[in-house]
Amino acid sequence: MNNSNNNTPSSPHWLFTQLLVLLMLCAPSTMVQAKDRLVATQAEYKTALKQVEPGDKIILKNGIWQNFEVLFMAKGTADSPIELTAETKGKVILSGQSNLKLAGEYLQVSGLVFKNGYTPSNEVIAFRKNKKQLAFHSRVTEVVIDNYSNPDRQESDYWVSLYGQNNRLDHNNFVGKRNVGVTVAVRLDSKDSQQNHHRIDHNYFGPRPILGSNGGETLRIGTSHYSLTDSFTVVENNYFDRCDGEVEIISVKSGKNRIQNNLFYQARGTLTLRHGNGNTIDSNVFLGNGIDHTGGIRVINRDQIITNNYLEGLTGNRFGSGFTIMNGVPNSSINRYHQVINANINHNSFINLDHIELAAGSDAERSAVPLDSTLSQNLFISPAAPFTLHDDVSGLTFTDNLSNFASKDLNPSMAKGISSKNITMKRAANGLLYPSDASLAQYGASKNLIPTLKQETGASWYPKTEPTVAFQSGNIIKVNATDDELASAVAQAQSGDTLLLNDGRYNVSRILAISKTLTFKAANPRQAIISFERPSLFEIQDNGSLQLDGLVINGLNSPDSAGNSVVRTRKWGMLINYRFEMTNSIVEQLNVNHSFHFFDSGSRAFADMININHNQFRYITGDLFRLNKETDDLGIYNAEYLTLNNNQFEDIEGSVASVYRGGTDESTFGPHVSVNHNVFTQVGLGKRNKTGASLKLHGVQMSQVEDNKFNNSAPIIVEHTVGEPKTRIANNEFNNTASPQVTELVAAGKHTADINNNKVQKL
Template sequence: MSPFNSHTPFSYGLVTKIFLLSLLIPLTAQVNAQEHLVASQAQYQQVLKQLQPGDSIILQDGTWQDFEIVFSAKGTAKQPITLTAQTKGRVILSGQSDLKLAGEYLQVSGLVFKDGFTPSNEVIAFRKSNHDLANHSRVTEVVIDNYNNPDRQEADNWVSLYGQHNRLDHNHFVGKRNAGVTVAVRLEGKKSQQNHHKIDHNYFGPRPILGSNGGETIRIGTSPYSLTDSFTVIENNYFDRCDGEVEIISVKSGKNRIQNNVFYSSRGTLTLRHGNGNIIDSNVFLGNGVEHTGGIRVINRDQTITNNYLEGLTGNRFGSGFTIMNGVPNSAINRYHQVVNAKVSHNSFINLEHIELAAGSDNERTAIPLNSTLSQNLFIGSTSPFTINDDISGLEFIQNASNFDTKALNDALAKGISSQTITMVRAANGLLYPNNEKLAKYGANTSLKPILKQNTGAPWYPKSEPTIAFQSGNTINVTATDDDLVNAVKHAKSGDIILLSDGKYNVTHILNINKTLTFKAANPHKAIIRFERPTLFEIQNNGNLQLDGLVINGLSSPDSAGNSVVRTRKWGMLTNYRFDMTNSIVEQLNVNQAFHFFDSGDRAFADAINVSHSQFRHISGDIFRLNKETDDLGIYNAEYLTLNNNQFIDIEGVIATVYRGGTDESTFGPHVLVNNNQFTRVSLGKNNHTGAVLNLHGVQVSTIEHNQFSQSAPIIVEHTVGEPQTRIANNQLNNTAHPIVTELVAVGKQTATINNNKAQSL
């Protein structure tokens, strides 16, 4: 008998009515949900006042200029309130625009921030005020593309997460150029602590070198709140060439989980800077041999590092492939807490140049790691990567394996790392594993699946290459006629080659370089350029300059102090630039007593300056002036200066002055590489107040080898913080004083390597 017959208390007809009513309730709610298409900021403000759970605001396609969006509303878990684009990617927020979320269960998607910068401290903030936060809210498929304050040292964050239980996913962040964190988790106030935020499936595209502190890609917390737990999860993100500073992710809080992320060719490390009890699990670090690529840096208590894969990392010291730090006894909250109870297991360390243990040991950082274990890890390399900086008796190595000889290592390492023949093969997931199944217990497991770049970010926004290569465009032929060269510069596209035919060019305008351009002589040294303005080339934002085969002569230049062949934009630059010169001649820059070749302005930063196979002669001023950041905040003007196979003859000023002041240790540069050059009667002019041929202050890496100095001033190097590496070797010093290296911070003898420099009096 059916349970729904006429004799039962619930008749079939009643059940039918109840069923229909249950369908009607959600259907009614769905009917009541409104979609509001708005075409102006005024319409947006009107709609915002009447939003109900389930409603949507849709921004009409187009460019919204100077739109400070406050998205304040209260949805529910089942009926969030949404703000989205009419078409994903076609709503552009530009000028002085930003977004603030406040309330409950909000969702934002489909917007693009570009061509401007935030009028506040954040582009996207999960709060309206200190007391009006967003909770249970989501920002997804939003793009922030080169949306930077034009002052590179004016700091702002692109995204700041406040409140609790918020999600940031499938977003595209690329080209953060000014100071400030790309994504910051803020713990100020109890309502933002124990937050359980989730940051996942985002594409963190290339972030250029900042050249100072303040260039992290993600930071969780700050020093004052570092003993507070955050419970933030960062997973399945792709970090593509995130080079801002030494810390890619800076963890400054406790109980966070960072897992299943890929770090691709990114300079720096995932740093457990402050806070305890964090878990670093199943991440993949692929350095690809790029300089200063690093892995994981361990500080503080109770950190767990397991099942991570690290390959081809070249970094050293604080930026090494794997680092366990020394701490400061009774450390202040903003210094270095001792490593205690770290668990490092089942990680693969493949072809790392450096693993640093008890790193940073000095007169302050004397607290060695304690009660920590490294077990069942796999170490693969042609030689041992370990550097031991202090007592490591508090690190216990248990059942680890390597393919290099461990007999000469510290006893603890030798006993805890078994050396054996290991053949590695690349698996379907792209990672290397031992081909012997008996070794499967060592290192990361084969089930590791690195997130693919194409599976992160907004699927509708292209992941374009940020750098345009020299000589990648069209060739523009010019002749030595009036304004032909000036017009070519004006109409050229980025990547183009301006090919100069034989002749004498008299340039009456400053050539503004705001794109990637190459000036090349059709026949080397047959195109001769003179210029009538205080400078010939001014590198501006988006500008990169290459010179090839030219002769540049200063006889037509005005008699005014401070002339230069090349200078950067006077009022600072936002974008990093590149300068390259080869097979060229620069001569007769001597119409006054201070005619320079290359003069950087302050707040300008070169990724690389490369000069090779060129000749400089009869110059009254300096060649490279990279010394404008004198506020001693760890800021500097160039990451790399490379001089190779050049001749410098009768130069009164300094060949290169490079300055990086202050005590900050968050950067890798500057780097100065001077090899196989000839210096003849150089840097002895009365206006050279440094008394140096090369004057290097705070440079982190200097290599000066196989040069010939004749009747020239000495090399002067001043070491500051960061354990700078200086090598001055195999140079000929003819009537030239020996190099002078001074330690301004480290106690004891200077640490530079100075050897096999042959002095001779002629």
């Protein structure tokens, strides 16, 4: 058969062939339009940005990009977004004064690392160029912000601000924010940023150190000004690892948000429904492991749903408790506390929580009790009933809940809705505790709950390292008592090392700058004797922590001038929290002139902890621990924990400790002061001791002074301010020493301190 006619211009076969050729020619031309543009300089980047089309990718060459303010402004499409990425993920470092602004539509940023600097603007990453040019349908993924903090810890900025609508923030690492300001904020300050439907998922929120003031939230959705506006933000599958900035880890200040499937690990603070209505808190896991101030969920406002959450081992109380339902303010202004109405709290597991606070915050202002709210099919497991009722809770209806503690320990209205049963608990494959009895499966969180794991979050290529170096975790460096050998050893040591001092007398001719974690330890206790010729022996600087063990320190060779100190921090403006420990040592003869102190904190310096155990302090003209520099009354203070145990204080003209926290803010947990089993002899009686006290505690939140002996010393003076401070002074001997003085500076009426079983006698 002759088929030649099938290829004539008019034949169907010819037409089909031509169409195929045309399609093949068109397809490559579409692919050609999407370009990968590798750029090596900021100028090349700006040129590439002017040329990008949907589907294009701008690739930053590996290396350090110093002082690079990136404006990524373009318009992609849903099928062909425009990307900004790294040549190799993690190998492009934006440092110095760098930041990123993205504006437009369908943009994606990935693979960048911000470290070794801080933003020159209000944000490290902003989903907008300015108030009018926002980002929509855009994504930031696998980006790292690592300790990229303003060196002034009270200078505020945000690490990420989400504006616009339908944006996603996922698989990022946010670690070590140390200055004031929210780590990630969802902003609702324009119509185009409201009802935004953002998604924040699979991020690793790494350790955020204690800030020591307000302004340390990890995530905030909205502000009080826009709190009656709905956001529709979804926060899911994130890992909050020791986010300790302040009492609010997540602060929800808008409506219709969903917080689900997140894990909070040893995080001090709570997920707080601070403002806004109709939020859902679903399937989150809170693991406190008995760490101080670990909290769960705090409920405020209307129509909140709290369901299928698992909370275990949380120690927090008051506003930071394992579970809190607040009182509101009648006819509340938008920035205060709105009444809890119509909360639905069901199928949650509350396992070994130290405190569940109901009608919390009740006072003359916050007098609106919770109403029309239901708690049903929750599981309460605890050695004893953890509930504290601060006001009328008849507006909370308990229905078909289960506990292992006696109903007689409950308020009668609660007892009707909480059945008591002998319950055996067993860990399931998901690592969480459930009743062994399968017939109780309807109570508490579901066994289908899958906790979010740390390794499932953040950028897989960036390590999740520990935030602090442990004392005595490195090498041992032996030091002899020869000229400058100690200073040389400090310079050569690495963080975690121990300087082991052989017997002898060490005269130090320069201030030893401590900018790493170091231990100074005597090879034989109290046989290494240190004197110093400068105004201070040690200065703790950023990244520094100091441990002293078995030393003798005297001031015989110190300058004959007032105001010397053995240890000081930088005089102003430390960013990084430090630790100081001393044990089994002697400090003496700090008396070449008046006001010779032992430890003197600078302003805006903050200690995570100061532990002083089994030491002798004698013949000192100044104070021992001066943690009183934040007198601007902004709720800022100098140390979270001060612990003095089993020490002897003799002939100290100043106070042993002066700790100050002023202002009316209630967003922090500290300071904490613990003074136990010490002997005070001739303490605080010097004419220059302005405190008039052996211990002066102003605004301290937790004070424990027990089993001490005070001989011929100035009194303990405590001044309570805000935050319902807890003070216990018990089982002490006061010989020829006045009784403790406690004053309430804010609350009306008699002081709230627990003062009992002390012996007061005149010699």
